[in-house]
Amino acid sequence: MNDRYGHATGDEALRCTGRILARYQGQSDFAGRLGGEEFGLFQSNLTAAEMLMRCEEIREEIARIDLRSTTGSKVRISASIGVFYCSRGFIPTRA
Numbered sequence: 001m002n003d004r005y006g007h008a009t010g011d012e013a014l015r016c017t018g019r020i021l022a023r024y025q026g027q028s029d030f031a032g033r034l035g036g037e038e039f040g041l042f043q044s045n046l047t048a049a050e051m052l053m054r055c056e057e058i059r060e061e062i063a064r065i066d067l068r069s070t071t072g073s074k075v076r077i078s079a080s081i082g083v084f085y086c087s088r089g090f091i092p093t094r095a
Helices: 007-023 048-063
Strands: 030-035 038-042
Touching (some): 007 030, 007 038
16 A cells, blocks of 8 residues: 555554554453554454454445545555454464
């Protein structure tokens, strides 16, 4: 995005995405930028089905961001979202 629309537009896209994720962050959850254009949202107390629905809501909100470049042209934003779900009592191990 920075190469095509400039750093100011890219920075605004990151801010807008961060604000959306922050709205979905509960008291025991964590949302943040992992680096570059990657974000993470770690949530508890959701079923796998609820998490998939939540991801679709977030993806749709990101797609509706009304962003303009410095030249005034409309900029479309999309998101690819992956899910890792673990049930209560899951203990991660190294492979």
